[in-house]
Amino acid sequence: MPNQDVLIIGAGLAGQRAALAAAQAGATVGIISKVHPVRSHSVAAAGGINAALNPEDTWESHAFDTVKGSDYLGDQDAIEVMCREAPGEILWLEHAGVTFHRNETGHLGTRAFGGASAARTYYVADITGHAILHVLYEQLMKHSTQVDSYEEWFTTDLLQDDDGRCIGAICRNLRDGHLEVFNAKAVILATGGCGQAYKPTTNGLIVTGDGIAQAYRIGAKLMDMEMVQYHPTTLAGNGLLITEGARGEGAWLLNAEGDRFMERYAPNKLELASRDVVSRAEQTEINEGHGFPDGTVALDITKVPRRRTLEALREIVNIGRDFAGVDITREPIHIRPGQHYIMGGVKTDVDGQTTIPGLYAAGEVACVSVHGGNRLGANSLLDTLIFGRRSGEHSAARAIQTSMPATPATRVADAERYIAAIINRDGGGRRVAAIKHELGETMNQYAAVFRDAEGLATAHEIIRRLKEEAPRATVDDRGSVFNQDVIGAIELGYMLDCAEAIVIAAEERKESRGAQFRTDFPKRNDDVWLKHIDVTVNGADVPEVSYSPVTITKWEPQERTY
Amino acid sequence: MPAYTLRIRRFDPQSGEAPHWDEHTVDMPETQSVLDAILKVRDEVDGSVGIRCSCQQAICGSCGVRMNGKPGLACNTHLGEAAERGHGVGWNPPEEGQVAPVIAVEPMGNMPVIRDLIVDMDAVHWKKIRRVTPWLVNQQPVPEREYIVPHENMVDVTQTMACIQCGACVSDCLAMEVDPLFVGPAALAKAYRFVGDPRDAQHRERLQDLAEDEHGIYDCTHCFNCIDACPKGVDPMSQIMRLRRRAGSDYEIEDRNNGYRHEHAFVNNIRRNGLLHEADLLPDSYGGKFNPRAVPELIGALPTAMTALRRGKMTPKTALGHPHKAPAEVKRIFEKVEGRSGRVELNLYVTGYEDEPEATGGGQRETATAAEPNAQGRPESVGAGERQPAAESLDADAVASETGTTEGETR
Numbered sequence: 013m014p015n016q017d018v019l020i021i022g023a024g025l026a027g028q029r030a031a032l033a034a035a036q037a038g039a040t041v042g043i044i045s046k047v048h049p050v051r052s053h054s055v056a057a058a059g060g061i062n063a064a065l066n067p068e069d070t071w072e073s074h075a076f077d078t079v080k081g082s083d084y085l086g087d088q089d090a091i092e093v094m095c096r097e098a099p100g101e102i103l104w105l106e107h108a109g110v111t112f113h114r115n116e117t118g119h120l121g122t123r124a125f126g127g128a129s130a131a132r133t134y135y136v137a138d139i140t141g142h143a144i145l146h147v148l149y150e151q152l153m154k155h156s157t158q159v160d161s162y163e164e165w166f167t168t169d170l171l172q173d174d175d176g177r178c179i180g181a182i183c184r185n186l187r188d189g190h191l192e193v194f195n196a197k198a199v200i201l202a203t204g205g206c207g208q209a210y211k212p213t214t215n216g217l218i219v220t221g222d223g224i225a226q227a228y229r230i231g232a233k234l235m236d237m238e239m240v241q242y243h244p245t246t247l248a249g250n251g252l253l254i255t256e257g258a259r260g261e262g263a264w265l266l267n268a269e270g271d272r273f274m275e276r277y278a279p280n281k282l283e284l285a286s287r288d289v290v291s292r293a294e295q296t297e298i299n300e301g302h303g304f305p306d307g308t309v310a311l312d313i314t315k316v317p318r319r320r321t322l323e324a325l326r327e328i329v330n331i332g333r334d335f336a337g338v339d340i341t342r343e344p345i346h347i348r349p350g351q352h353y354i355m356g357g358v359k360t361d362v363d364g365q366t367t368i369p370g371l372y373a374a375g376e377v378a379c380v381s382v383h384g385g386n387r388l389g390a391n392s393l394l395d396t397l398i399f400g401r402r403s404g405e406h407s408a409a410r411a412i413q414t415s416m417p418a419t420p421a422t423r424v425a426d427a428e429r430y431i432a433a434i435i436n437r438d439g440g441g442r443r444v445a446a447i448k449h450e451l452g453e454t455m456n457q458y459a460a461v462f463r464d465a466e467g468l469a470t471a472h473e474i475i476r477r478l479k480e481e482a483p484r485a486t487v488d489d490r491g492s493v494f495n496q497d498v499i500g501a502i503e504l505g506y507m508l509d510c511a512e513a514i515v516i517a518a519e520e521r522k523e524s525r526g527a528q529f530r531t532d533f534p535k536r537n538d539d540v541w542l543k544h545i546d547v548t549v550n551g552a553d554v555p556e557v558s559y560s561p562v563t564i565t566k567w568e569p570q571e572r573t574y
Numbered sequence: 575m576p577a578y579t580l581r582i583r584r585f586d587p588q589s590g591e592a593p594h595w596d597e598h599t600v601d602m603p604e605t606q607s608v609l610d611a612i613l614k615v616r617d618e619v620d621g622s623v624g625i626r627c628s629c630q631q632a633i634c635g636s637c638g639v640r641m642n643g644k645p646g647l648a649c650n651t652h653l654g655e656a657a658e659r660g661h662g663v664g665w666n667p668p669e670e671g672q673v674a675p676v677i678a679v680e681p682m683g684n685m686p687v688i689r690d691l692i693v694d695m696d697a698v699h700w701k702k703i704r705r706v707t708p709w710l711v712n713q714q715p716v717p718e719r720e721y722i723v724p725h726e727n728m729v730d731v732t733q734t735m736a737c738i739q740c741g742a743c744v745s746d747c748l749a750m751e752v753d754p755l756f757v758g759p760a761a762l763a764k765a766y767r768f769v770g771d772p773r774d775a776q777h778r779e780r781l782q783d784l785a786e787d788e789h790g791i792y793d794c795t796h797c798f799n800c801i802d803a804c805p806k807g808v809d810p811m812s813q814i815m816r817l818r819r820r821a822g823s824d825y826e827i828e829d830r831n832n833g834y835r836h837e838h839a840f841v842n843n844i845r846r847n848g849l850l851h852e853a854d855l856l857p858d859s860y861g862g863k864f865n866p867r868a869v870p871e872l873i874g875a876l877p878t879a880m881t882a883l884r885r886g887k888m889t890p891k892t893a894l895g896h897p898h899k900a901p902a903e904v905k906r907i908f909e910k911v912e913g914r915s916g917r918v919e920l921n922l923y924v925t926g927y928e929d930e931p932e933a934t935g936g937g938q939r940e941t942a943t944a945a946e947p948n949a950q951g952r953p954e955s956v957g958a959g960e961r962q963p964a965a966e967s968l969d970a971d972a973v974a975s976e977t978g979t980t981e982g983e984t985r
Contacts, residue, residue, distance in 0.1 A: 047626070048695070050739055051634045106720045109710035109773070111728050111735050118722040136732060142633060143735050150709040163696070187688065216628035252631045323729065326736075331631060334650045337605060445617030489622035491588050494689045497621040 016042040017411035019196035024052030026375025026400035027202030028148040033404030035158040044162040053216045057141025058255035060133035061393040063098035071095040081127040082384025083526035084569040090380040124260045127286035127388040138327045178371035179417035182427045189492025197414040198407035205376035206510035210351035211452025212251025223377040225506035227358040233546045235379040236356035238517035244290040246350030256389040259283040263313040267302040278574035285574035288386040291349035295461045310344035355383040364403030374399040385526015441484035464532045468519045517545045577674040604654030624690035635738030640680045645745040645803045682745035702761035711776045734767035743800035755789040759800035759810030766813040781821040785829035792833030848900035853893040
């Protein structure tokens with residue numbers, strides 16, 4: 013029974029950064045991940061990370077762009093924290109070994125990104141997330157005496173004491189199936205988003221909303237769940253991501269008639285308007301019949317000099333070739349908006365504290381809220397690192413004043429019975445994959461770029477039905493060594509919880525703001541809806557909606573054009 | 575839509591059964607990936623098939639497997655491509671009258687199997703990564719802002735940074751099969767990521783360590799398997815050769831494995847003879863026929879020499895005399911290459927693709943652009959590593975001035 017001051021669940025960028033910060037602050041740290049840390053989906057982040065580090069740039073400019081990008085739903089105190097601390101974080105990463113792109117003078121170089129008023133995106137080719145994740149793991153190996161890493165352990169339950177304080181977790185070792193209690197003075201969730209609730213999605217198969225649902229189930233508030241980002245450039249068939257870096261380097265968007273349609277939707281920023289704006293423009297073109305027959309528009313990367321593409325956009329050259337059969341340096345590639353990111357998540361303050369004492373969250377699982385209605389490209393890596401670090405530091409400080417909790421042994425027995433019940437299901441239900449597929453298509457149809465009351469009600473109905481069906485879903489694998497089948501069944505429940513929260517919040521918000529566009533309420537309505545929607549469940553699994561105010565410090569809401 | 579016979583290697587340690595093959599027929603377009611086919615089986619037929627996978631776009635590195643004998647990522651290997659491979663258990667001779675081409679998927683090699691297609695990467699791959707001090711040891715003082723580093727260096731180490739730790743190179747490393755203690759391709763590529771990084775303070779120490787280790791850089795046998803296996807163009811073997819060149823030429827580390835002396839003996843042998851004179855290579859690698867260090871090696875090699883004599887591969891005359899003399903062209907190549915101020919480095923990862931017509935300059939770099947002096951005050955070579963020695967050896971300058979690139983990276 014391992015005891016830790018700080019237990020971190022999830023080992024992507026937020027989790028690893030939290031682990032390093034907590035260890036630095038003197039805490040004993042355990043980090044648990046259901047996959048090896050370098051497989052975490054942060055690895056797929058491509059384009060870069062924002063910071064106002066150039067002497068000509070200011071953090072206020074970065075913050076304003078972020079506020080505007082959020083459609084004024086972001087909390088400005090949190091955005092200020094993130095943007096102020098961004099330059100220091102980039103330098104920390106550089107010193108830790110990230111191989112950031114250099115300019116001709118050998119200094120850090122930048123590229124342009126969407127929704128930004130200056131080129132402030134630092135990058136490593138188009139593998140920025142991968143490069144940072146692997147460097148953090150290098151640091152984790154370096155500090156292996158201070159941080160215990162539990163790789164390929166799946167968290168089944170968050171533990172609470174009688175006062176509701178989070179005191180650890182129960183986790184299953186995937187290698188042999190045994191369950192272990194991890195006691196901790198503080199727990200940090202860093203499990204990422206829930207993109208697999210959508211199909212297609214740019215997110216990996218592991219991105220199943222585990223932490224969002226686990227926190228939700230023990231009573232934590234979720235916030236801004238209706239805000240689901242559709243990335244403007246994903247491949248038609250499989251939803252794979254083509255980085256925004258392509259447009260940052262100068263690629264154009266064209267409809268089937270060869271028209272550079274962004275001139276009509278965002279005359280100033282064109283392709284580099286914020287993502288919600290570009291995705292909506294594309295979807296409008298497609299819906300109005302200006303797209304290609306496969307329901308796409310074209311991204312023309314041949315506008316970028318070929319040498320530059322090969323050096324700075326290497327990964328999407330490979331993706332185009334391997335997954336679409338297209339040489340992007342020679343011809344346009346067909347793309348469309350695809351589910352990419354969830355701005356919402358477990359509600360936290362700027363130190364990562366959720367509404368449950370002792371429970372923290374950082375990264376995509378959390379909602380601080382710095383992204384509000386729409387996240388700017390290259391702000392997500394920043395979010396993971398800044399709030400990962402802050403959670404690590406704050407939880408370590410908290411741990412010093414807290415005594416080590418103990419968990420009653422009955423909790424393990426409960427968890428064992430729960431797993432055994434899944435493994436011993438007698439079958440007869442639909443397959444997990446079939447239910448997941450129906451969920452994904454439902455969300456992609458009704459809770460996507462354009463939404464309305466009727467569609468959302470339909471989606472909600474389907475989700476309720478799937479929630480009833482999921483506990484009977486067929487499980488084939490009866491073993492305990494790497495039983496991925498049983499994990500898949502548990503993850504299905506997590507995705508359904510996330511999907512329901514998304515749909516409830518989207519039904520609630522009767523206006524259009526950021527990524528939420530209601531065709532039945534097409535205008536932003538600050539008088540009524542300049543507020544966050546929070547969703548919680550009580551014991552009876554009936555979600556409840558409440559509101560919390562948006563924090564405004566410097567920037568009053570204005571009309572938003574690009 | 576073509577049909578494929580998907581054979582999956584199954585192993586469940588709890589079952590008490592030996593590993594066996596499961597067979598499924600899948601109807602899918604040939605451009606779908608092998609992982610798509612495996613997931614189709616798992617989703618629709620048998621949920622117990624074990625395989626690690628996540629991103630489905632060749633970046634997370636989870637789904638390393640062997641497909642019809644060749645290691646790689648299941649997610650970026652097309653069914654059609656895998657089916658065409660003509661060897662191993664997935665051999666597809668038309669005359670066998672198979673219903674559909676076979677694609678046989680097995681766990682990677684050189685690592686213990688945990689279950690089905692899942693191998694124990696901690697036991698081998700990650701243990702070796704840890705062996706090479708896999709983190710930056712910062713040059714002091716750490717600057718207040720960023721380290722100032724040439725662009726070329728950062729692009730150069732980005733090649734090894736692009737490694738996704740999938741283990742495909744480890745799977746089919748022949749040297750590791752013979753010597754399980756070999757540090758191996760992935761970990762040595764990781765070592766180059768620091769040796770090539772001007773911000774690292776321990777280039778010499780790292781090189782010395784890996785040169786002196788008998789399972790280190792001189793344990794590689796140049797079989798190219800890792801280069802074939804790597805799905806990300808990291809070219810581990812090229813990185814190993816670059817480590818050797820830095821150890822031998824830049825730092826003159828005379829290792830106890832004789833790697834340094836062997837490479838020098840090789841070069842001098844060619845300089846003298848034009849073609850390789852095998853009989854001299856061994857003794858010269860140990861300081862010459864009369865060097866006491868060479869005597870036991872020569873005695874040890876006697877059985878091989880006797881066999882060669884008996885088979886006519888060598889005669890006393892060719893063994894003792896020097897029938898070849900290096901022609902003038904060879905001498906000119908040596909003069910030209912050695913007359914340069916820096917090393918010519920070819921790196922197609924940095925410079926692009928062979929069919930790139932507009933590439934000019936910068937394709938090959940004379941390494942004089944470099945920066946940071948090394949421990950001996952000499953310039954550390956910057957930029958890229960050699961990739962295509964064939965092109966380089968003929969007339970590298972001419973090649974450079976023409977196109978900037980040579981042989982292609984076509985993966």
